Amino acid sequence: MAKVIKIKQGLDIKLKGKAECAVRVVNAEHYAIQPIDFHYVLPKLLVQEGEMVKAGTPLFHDKHDERIKFVSPVSGTVETIRRGEKRRLEAIVIRSDGKKDAIDFDVDRPLDKENIKQVLLGSGLWPTIRQRPYSCIANPDDMPKAFFISGFDTSPLAPDMDFIASHFPDSLQKGLDVLSVLTDGKVHLSLHAEKTKSEPLLKAKNVSLHWFSGPHPAGNIGTQINKIAPINKGETVWFCALQDVINIGRLFLSGRPDFTRLYALAGTGFVNPHYVRTELGASIREMTDGQCCNPNYRLISGNVLTGIKSEADGFIGFYHNMLTAIPEGNHREEMLGWMWPGFKKFSFSRTFPSAFVPNDLQPAFELDTNMHGEKRPFVVTGAFEKVFPFDIYPMQLIKACIVGDIDLMENLGIYEVDEEDFALCEFIDTSKNDIQAIIRQGLDLVRKEND
């Protein structure tokens, strides 16, 4: 094994309800693509309610770049087009006919850059490829410096990427082969030094392997980019989630877009946390068998740090690989909560007794959605640095984003980060600020300025 990159700053939040390695197949009736999942995309609708679609039929495209299409993950009919305030497009809901009809793409041509881009753009798999800076959909005309793929996920209750990779070994390798053509640089696949055990990942070809160890956010793509080849101003790197690599591989093996993937259902909201095999954008109600209307639990599309609160009639997000259910924290019975020792409370700071239990003996926690305090100005310093493994000053960058100083943001390394990298800072923040939103605001501002 080559050099192991040890991540020292970070935090593993041990939560109850990790998904067991058992798979249940769900053929959901409803699927949806939600434009809200994509940063900086201005959707132009291409279908109408009642129209028949196949897997791969474009539902809408980006007005800024019409080549970037967003397609139906299954075959069926467009049931509803949900709109929100000011007629903003919220979701295009497809009722599946269960036939799995798909549009065929010509993948027998030589796999050069142009052909691959054409197939990916046409089949609606292009949006799975994202870029840094800004963490938005990659611009097909760019030439990325390198391509990054994370082979493990360290976020709380995250699905086991080993388990997922072992389900689709051929598609995975094919996907890596295809992506390696897209960049003149390398495809960097990062694995966990101790935990990665599955053959398809360990024996991956056409990539340069990197080994990481340490707590979350070691598995975040931002951390890995920063440690392997940090982004400088003017550079672009692309990245792609492991399950999307598998989908891309499958497309190039069969010539038909197939968005089948595994989602982890995790958290104490499930009796028996497990994996679900279904297509991208499946209905949450159907994934959880309709029993997710319990008001005492919150359903989150994605993990607890970066996911989005979802309603029971919602759909799993485009970039999410899990569904989490944790208790709502709207209980009010706790009197003088700042005073009691709080034996069952979890805190990264050592102001609660749970901090002094050795890590091995520490039980998993059941955390709810309570804020545990009110918003305050920043007071505590030096805490973010303990969970932020970049050579960037987090507090200074956050403050630069708040005041909107673009030069300062650039100087402090805004191009290397996105909101996901600050999720732990937000979690541990004593002052309860919305740090992820602040960072995204900063990114929006810089992008607007650079356009």
Added chain:
Amino acid sequence: MTQQHHKSNYRQKPNDSFIAPKKRHEGRLKDHISSLRRYVDNIKPNFVEGGRFAWLQSTFEAFESFLFVPDTTTKRGCQIRDAVDLKRAMITVVIALAPAMLFGMWNIGFQTSLHATDWPYELGTVASWWYCLWFGFLRMLPMLAVSYIVGLGIEFTFAQIRHHEVNEGFLVTGFLIPMIVPVTTPLWQLALATAFAVIIGKEAFGGTGMNFLNPALVARAFLFFAYPTRMSGDNVWIAADLWGTDAITSATPLAELAAGIQPSASALDMFIGTIPGSSCETSVIAILLGAIILLLTGIASWRIMFSVIVGGGLMGLLFNAIGANAYMQLPFYYHYLMGGFMFGAVFMATDPVTAAQTNTGKWIYGLLIGIFAVMLRVINPAYPEGMMLSILLMNCFAPLIDHCVVARNIKMRQKRALVKQKTTVL
């Protein structure tokens, strides 16, 4: 493929995948909403916009969140949040201050009993031990009350005017101010100093988190410069009786040294703290207990504490090496034991808002505080206590230190980009 085919893979019947409603929160909520909670809920409409007491909204919210953990839940970003909040952080500091406070109370009584001619209680019995504490408690109580009433009154008013929440910062400041002034300070002076510290030292810059000077030290500096005769010299340190502001003549070690004589107290006395001085900062033992609490909980920066002590020691050693006068020849560790050095290092320099914010900056900031504190003591006899001025001075320089540290990081990033550009051009 239907679900039936894969049932063998799946351990539980699909229909059971979602848990039945848990009764925990629901049950407790119904059974245990206390009458107080109901009372607070009842009067709440008066304090929201449009209510009779809408102008007291911030005040009401401050008290409500003091009594009950707010039931607000996460909306966007992280769906879970750490259990710590500013209230918790501040109460931890107050707990860490408690040993010094208790010892200080006892010492106030003890010093009076040593010197007062009409000390009514016998010495050397358990009862007298309690009487010392009781005496000190009675002296400290009005000072604490004045500090909190004046300070919180101003904080609440400002929060109300700005429609902000009331911040917890003053919980610590209000506790600190009586601890670092002589027990003989008249209450009206204390009130003035507190008001000055909160308004000019804090609210003028935007309140908690925005100030650049440590508010408690601003209060002390105000007294120091406005009423110098009450703050330094021989006869300010020991209360003559319970209610008056008369003092008994007894010099602190620092005053003795400034006057050119060796301190009369032994190093052990100074370490334990049975010497005259500001009300609660004499005992190094009690302060170290507080330091242990702060370091265990991670609330204060060990970098700052450690580097202040290193800085002071280095400067003391340097003076030892020069040895031009008696003060310079004083063993370097005496500086830790005398005056407010340890109290400043543990509780004042570590204030996260006014200290340097970067980790490298904290080292520099702490070292310089230690160096300047000892330098001021030894070289400038006009100001016997250099710690207060040294911390205030470095408070002013902390942003500059951070600026330099961050500039280095920026330079590194620009250099990396340049190297990259060159290699790609070649």
